[in-house]
Amino acid sequence: xxxxxxxxxxxxEEASSEKRKLLKTREETELFEEENKRAKxxxxxxxFIGSLYFLWIVALIVIVIRVYHFLxxxxxxWLDANQIQALDKxxxxxxxxxxxGRYGNKLxx
Numbered sequence: 557x558x559x560x561x562x563x564x565x566x567x568x569e570e571a572s573s574e575k576r577k578l579l580k581t582r583e584e585t586e587l588f589e590e591e592n593k594r595a596k597x598x599x600x601x602x603x604f605i606g607s608l609y610f611l612w613i614v615a616l617i618v619i620v621i622r623v624y625h626f627l628x629x630x631x632x633x634w635l636d637a638n639q640i641q642a643l644d645k646x647x648x649x650x651x652x653x654x655x656x657g658r659y660g661n662k663l664x665x
Contacts (some may be wrong), residue, residue, distance in 0.1 A: 620641055 625633055625640055635643070 615647075618647055622647065 621635070621645055623642070625635060
């Protein structure tokens with residue numbers, strides 16, 4: 557081979573090496589983006605599950621308070637009639653379910 561063809565081969569090999577590096581970088585970027593997306597979805601899922609647990613705990617506390625005020629004598633009450641009525645409205649109006657549904661839909665989008 558002559559000198560010119562040798563230089564052309566080196567240039568072609570260099571270009572091929574650069575192309576391989578670019579392809580590898582692109583693949584790594586795609587893998588990173590995919591992993592990042594999975595991590596975000598996992599985080600959203602954890603937040604959603606945590607909010608579910610929180611709302612269930614709040615609902616149970618409200619129910620326990622309501623049952624206590626239903627069964628206990630009046631001198632042991634710490635809530636007045638208006639506050640108990642507000643609890644009843646909260647529980648029976650479906651406000652908790654509506655908040656949960658709205659918040660859950662936002663998280664899952």
